[in-house]
Amino acid sequence: MSGAEFGAELLAVAKVVPELRRAVREWLGEVCEPVGGDVELCVTELVGNVIRHVGEGTPVSVRVARVDGARIRVAVSDPDPRALPVLLSATAADESGRGLGLLGALAVRWGVEVEAVGKTVWCELAGPGVPRAVECRRVSVELGSERRAQERASSLQAAR
DSSP: OOSSEEEEEEEEOGGGHHHHHHHHHHHHTGGGHHHHHHHHHHHHHHHHHHHHHTOTTEEEEEEEEEETTTEEEEEEEESOSSOOOOOOOOOTTOSSOOHHHHHHHHOSEEEEEEOSSOEEEEEEEEOTTSOHHHHHHHHHHHTTOHHHHHHHHHHHHHHO
8 A cells, every 4th residue: 555545536426436446456556455356345335325325426535544553444425414324125126225235244344424514434344464254243243243243254254
């Protein structure tokens, strides 16, 4: 990773997403090769949610940074504090509604910070050399869901 943080200010439109992924990939470099694709996917999902739920052309701020020495934090800020993300239970027949579930399966944790003007939706992924299943289990146990932790760990192992 070059620099302490990747940052971009842009308008949330579909055509900038591939360029944004490329820029994040270049910033991460080979050091984060094992998790780089997951970071790119989270950036794509969070920006895509702004496009779908706040509106195409909305100004956003995208940040990717290493935190606590081992995690990678992805944060996307937009000016609408009312359009909050909702974790849905999509069925096999649903054409949408899986994004935050996917984000939750990849991330150690995620959340929303509502500000006076706007909000930031963020997630943290385990960095290279940190087993994701262990991290997910620890965070889930703190939240009181041993079964959910096991499900997440299983889904992560199956995805790899």
